[in-house]
Amino acid sequence: xxxxxxxxxxxxxxxxxxxxxxxxxxxxxxxxxxxxxxxxxxxxxxxxxxxxxxxxxxxxxxxxxxxxxxxxxxxxxxxxxxxxxxxxxxxxxxxxxxxxxxxxxxxxxxxxxxxxxxxxxxxxxxxxxxxxxxxxxxxxxxxxxxxxxxxxxxxxxxxxxxxxxxxxxxxxxxxxxxxxxxxxxxxxxxxxxxxxxxxxxxxxxxxxxxxxxxxxxxxxxxxxxxxxxxxxxxxxxxxxxxxxxxxxxxxxxxxxxxxxxxxxxxxxxxxxxxxxxxxxxxxxxxxxxxxxxxxxxxxxxxxxxxxxxxxxxxxxxxxxxxxxxxxxxxxxxxxxxxxxxxxxxxxxxxxxxxxxxxxxxxxx
Amino acid sequence: xxxxxxxxxxxxxxxxxxxxxxxxxxxxxxxxxxxxxxxxxxxxxxxxxxxxxxxxxxxxxxxxxxxxxxxxxxxxxxxxxxxxxxxxxxxxxxxxxxxxxxxxxxxxxxxxxxxxxxxxxxxxxxxxxxxxxxxxxxxxxxxxxxxxxxxxxxxxxxxxxxxxxxxxxxxxxxxxxxxxxxxxxxxxxxxxxxxxxxxxxxxxxxxxxxxxxxxxxxxxxxxxxxxxxxxxxxxxxxxxxxxxxxxxxxxxxxxxxxxxxxxxxxxxxxxxxxxxxxxxxxxxxxxxxxxxxxxxxxxxxxxxxxxxxxxxxxxxxxxxxxxxxxxxxxxxxxxxxxxxxxxxxxxxxxxxxxxxxxxxxxxxxxxxxxxxxxxxxxxxxxxxxxxxxxxxxxxxxxxxxxxxxxxxxxxxxxxxxxxxxxxxxxxxxxxxxxxxxxxxxxxxxxxxxxxxxxxxxxxxxxxxxxxxxxxxxxxxxxxxxxxxxxxxxxxxxxxxxxxxxxxxxxxxxxxxxxxxxxxxxxxxxxxxxx
Ligand SMILES: C[S@@+](CC[C@H](N)C(=O)[O-])C[C@H]1O[C@@H](n2cnc3c(N)ncnc32)[C@H](O)[C@@H]1O
Numbered sequence: 001x002x003x004x005x006x007x008x009x010x011x012x013x014x015x016x017x018x019x020x021x022x023x024x025x026x027x028x029x030x031x032x033x034x035x036x037x038x039x040x041x042x043x044x045x046x047x048x049x050x051x052x053x054x055x056x057x058x059x060x061x062x063x064x065x066x067x068x069x070x071x072x073x074x075x076x077x078x079x080x081x082x083x084x085x086x087x088x089x090x091x092x093x094x095x096x097x098x099x100x101x102x103x104x105x106x107x108x109x110x111x112x113x114x115x116x117x118x119x120x121x122x123x124x125x126x127x128x129x130x131x132x133x134x135x136x137x138x139x140x141x142x143x144x145x146x147x148x149x150x151x152x153x154x155x156x157x158x159x160x161x162x163x164x165x166x167x168x169x170x171x172x173x174x175x176x177x178x179x180x181x182x183x184x185x186x187x188x189x190x191x192x193x194x195x196x197x198x199x200x201x202x203x204x205x206x207x208x209x210x211x212x213x214x215x216x217x218x219x220x221x222x223x224x225x226x227x228x229x230x231x232x233x234x235x236x237x238x239x240x241x242x243x244x245x246x247x248x249x250x251x252x253x254x255x256x257x258x259x260x261x262x263x264x265x266x267x268x269x270x271x272x273x274x275x276x277x278x279x280x281x282x283x284x285x286x287x288x289x290x291x292x293x294x295x296x297x298x299x300x301x302x303x304x305x306x307x308x309x310x311x312x313x314x315x316x317x318x319x320x321x322x323x324x325x326x327x328x329x330x331x332x333x334x335x336x337x338x339x340x341x342x343x344x345x346x347x348x349x350x351x352x353x354x355x356x357x358x359x360x361x362x363x364x
Numbered sequence: 365x366x367x368x369x370x371x372x373x374x375x376x377x378x379x380x381x382x383x384x385x386x387x388x389x390x391x392x393x394x395x396x397x398x399x400x401x402x403x404x405x406x407x408x409x410x411x412x413x414x415x416x417x418x419x420x421x422x423x424x425x426x427x428x429x430x431x432x433x434x435x436x437x438x439x440x441x442x443x444x445x446x447x448x449x450x451x452x453x454x455x456x457x458x459x460x461x462x463x464x465x466x467x468x469x470x471x472x473x474x475x476x477x478x479x480x481x482x483x484x485x486x487x488x489x490x491x492x493x494x495x496x497x498x499x500x501x502x503x504x505x506x507x508x509x510x511x512x513x514x515x516x517x518x519x520x521x522x523x524x525x526x527x528x529x530x531x532x533x534x535x536x537x538x539x540x541x542x543x544x545x546x547x548x549x550x551x552x553x554x555x556x557x558x559x560x561x562x563x564x565x566x567x568x569x570x571x572x573x574x575x576x577x578x579x580x581x582x583x584x585x586x587x588x589x590x591x592x593x594x595x596x597x598x599x600x601x602x603x604x605x606x607x608x609x610x611x612x613x614x615x616x617x618x619x620x621x622x623x624x625x626x627x628x629x630x631x632x633x634x635x636x637x638x639x640x641x642x643x644x645x646x647x648x649x650x651x652x653x654x655x656x657x658x659x660x661x662x663x664x665x666x667x668x669x670x671x672x673x674x675x676x677x678x679x680x681x682x683x684x685x686x687x688x689x690x691x692x693x694x695x696x697x698x699x700x701x702x703x704x705x706x707x708x709x710x711x712x713x714x715x716x717x718x719x720x721x722x723x724x725x726x727x728x729x730x731x732x733x734x735x736x737x738x739x740x741x742x743x744x745x746x747x748x749x750x751x752x753x754x755x756x757x758x759x760x761x762x763x764x765x766x767x768x769x770x771x772x773x774x775x776x777x778x779x780x781x782x783x784x785x786x787x788x789x790x791x792x793x794x795x796x797x798x799x800x801x802x803x804x805x806x807x808x809x810x811x812x813x814x815x816x817x818x819x820x821x822x823x824x825x826x827x828x829x830x831x832x833x834x835x836x837x838x839x840x841x842x843x844x845x846x847x848x849x850x851x852x853x854x855x856x857x858x859x860x861x862x863x864x865x866x867x868x869x870x871x872x873x874x875x876x877x878x879x880x881x882x883x884x885x886x887x888x889x890x891x892x893x894x
Contacts, residue, residue, distance in 0.1 A: 079767055081775065084688055089776050092797060141774050150797030167762075167778040167799035168770050270771055281774040291771050323770060352762035352780055352799070353769050 038231040039159045041147035043096040047120035054115035063132045078279040089142040096146045139280035156198045161224030163290035165200035168351040173204035179317040189261020193218040199229030216242045250307045266321040267300035269293040309342040312363035325356040499596045528621040535628040542635035542885045636881045641742040642708030651696040653735030660689030662719045662734040672871030679703035707742040712877040715842030741812045751814040759783040782806045858883045
């Protein structure tokens with residue numbers, strides 16, 4: 001490629017990790033002066049707690065029973081989890097909480113170990129009871145309970161205040177992979193992940209770009225998100241290639257206008273009035289700032305669309321996640337007519353459930 | 365004549381000038397410290413003997429033995445840069461091999477015989493000579509002859525050379541049968557013809573496959589030949605020792621014979637797992653038969669049995685896919701079993717498994733018969749060629765699709781199902797915690813399934829060479845587990861049975877597996893035999 005990377009001057013100003021609130025809030029936000037310290041996921045805590053196998057088995061039997069008693073009530077109520085899913089989550093909770101999860105495996109139910117066998121755990125038994133109660137009674141999302149979400153080949157820390165990355169969104173990374181394979185020049189450019197949340201997309205994209213001079217800037221308006229994303233970036237040792245910035249959409253990117261090689265975003269896209277009807281895990285626990293896309297859910301998508309036209313360099317790639325067919329079609333139509341000439345190669349890609357979920361294209 | 369058309373002079377003559385080789389060093393050293401002396405003695409005795417020229421037969425044995433080993437060593441594995449020698453082509457690598465391989469035999473050679481290997485000494489010749497002459501003792505006793513003598517086989521502890529010899533001969537016979545000896549020879553011929561073709565490496569994948577198979581067959585044959593040779597030599601030694609009243613030598617020879625007997629007993633087992641994919645890891649799949657909850661419960665018992673079996677064997681076990689039953693048990697499940705020879709053993713389990721019991725799930729305490737089918741798929745490692753999968757031939761779907769998805773939903777359900785559209789083969793994984801990982805695992809299962817289909821397709825084309833047991837009808841009933849009115853597990857293929865179903869369900873399956881493997885390989889097939 002000719003101009004190997006984007007200009008150094010602009011780069012350094014972009015890549016400095018900033019927590020300085022350079023806010024231009026478009027809607028009310030809570031702002032704390034000190035960046036919050038992210039919580040440590042359960043599976044990363046030291047196995048500092050002891051109990052006996054029989055006590056643990058008691059908890060396990062109780063927890064299984066709780067899961068079973070849910071049956072399909074949540075499913076019928078608001079499309080929440082059923083027993084099968086809860087049982088699987090329980091298995092994963094055990095995996096994360098115990099130093100040796102196999103102690104509870106059915107293979108060891110017999111006489112391999114006696115009741116007094118000590119077990120090492122990453123949370124005390126009381127907390128395990130509490131955590132599972134929160135899961136079942138309060139419908140606290142499983143990922144907040146264990147403090148992490150497995151996403152692609154990553155394990156990302158998450159906590160209240162940060163959207164739990166969705167499986168659908170994993171595909172955006174594949175779309176980026178395809179794009180940079182088609183045009184290797186993009187691989188060495190500057191990319192942006194707007195509304196990064198846990199940092200999932202920024203980290204996923206940075207790993208696709210590889211060890212060349214490709215860089216990613218991630219932005220978010222939520223200080224918790226910025227803190228958690230920065231933490232995750234460090235856990236994957238990407239701090240030299242991914243910088244996380246606090247601010248609204250393109251605001252922290254003013255210096256690199258027209259220089260982006262790529263842009264990805266999964267902005268809030270749920271119509272405001274739909275939010276209260278969502279399953280309890282989402283409506284009661286996940287941040288509204290991460291979900292609410294305005295009256296028809298398109299506010300932020302349109303905003304990003306307009307911004308993409310000025311922020312991307314010619315040939316630059318974008319991939320946006322939407323609410324589905326209606327929004328995707330609307331967006332493509334908007335680009336092809338209202339913003340005629342700004343983009344080319346606009347395309348809609350489906351998720352694995354067959355929903356037309358993503359809009360991709362290039363800056364003309 | 366052994367070596368027709370003048371080959372004798374070009375090939376054998378120089379060898380006659382050499383001291384006899386110490387063949388036994390090639391197959392390891394079962395003789396502890398006395399080995400060195402022993403083989404020294406052996407050499408000199410044999411030499412003495414051939415000089416005496418007591419028997420023409422004996423020197424033939426030496427010749428045959430010698431050339432055989434030489435030929436197998438010089439057997440061309442790779443056809444890189446052939447160089448002309450004596451107007452013939454000899455692969456350069458065969459020299460390299462002779463020079464590098466640092467056993468006594470070769471280094472001896474190195475010093476004494478720097479003549480290029482004559483082309484005549486190729487292994488096709490080796491094979492025909494092999495067919496023509498069997499190793500035999502000075503008084504004409506062959507391995508087959510030993511078997512025909514029907515000497516009583518005593519316990520190992522009895523120092524009776526005939527008993528040892530008979531046991532060893534039987535083992536050799538069994539190993540040959542298990543290796544499908546008669547089929548190996550023509551197969552080797554075909555492969556070597558392929559290897560000789562100048563355009564072989566135009567298709568490197570195929571060439572690699574051919575040369576690998578060739579090498580592996582060659583290795584097996586060499587090993588068995590060496591056993592035969594060793595047996596014959598020890599017998600010769602014992603007879604000689606007796607003639608010469610050398611009791612020390614006699615007891616050493618007897619010891620050596622015993623060591624061989626023990627060593628070869630282990631090889632019998634190895635020969636059961638000589639199939640091309642036997643050493644691979646595998647997937648084991650269990651599917652509930654008709655009959656609803658009863659069968660689903662049975663399917664989960666069967667799965668549990670395999671998990672335990674695999675863990676007891678030291679294999680790694682991971683659940684890839686599991687479809688729970690509506691009330692109890694599983695509709696189907698797939699586990700990955702990691703470890704050497706996992707496939708070789710597990711393939712013996714393919715088929716339908718039947719359970720008869722009074723069901724704990726039935727409040728009326730009636731007797732139920734349930735079925736579960738088991739499939740086993742090898743996971744071909746790096747050395748194998750794989751079916752190319754086209755991304756565009758795949759349909760990837762999410763489980764429990766429905767609903768708006770995306771930000772609307774928080775779910776830990778991220779299972780996917782992948783369909784290979786041209787073949788209709790599907791694979792799914794729901795065990796991983798991320799969708800992408802589920803997709804990768806499902807892809808691995810899909811790849812193995814397609815590879816297996818391809819193996820079966822090729823086995824059908826190439827009906828001569830089928831060691832694959834996997835094409836056994838998935839649905840045929842192989843074993844019954846009866847818990848009521850009596851207690852017994854019985855294999856319908858071998859009639860092997862056990863009266864303690866619990867131990868079997870706890871994973872104690874080796875008896876069934878080994879008896880099936882040996883039954884299917886050892887059954888007396890006229891032309892499969894030796
Ligand atoms: C649906 S979440 C996506 C999070 C993450 N990218 C992912 O895919 O998991 C939307 C994110 O946009 C952020 N966001 C909302 N309004 C924003 C704004 N005005 N500027 C920047 N980020 C904003 C939210 O804090 C939230 O993290």
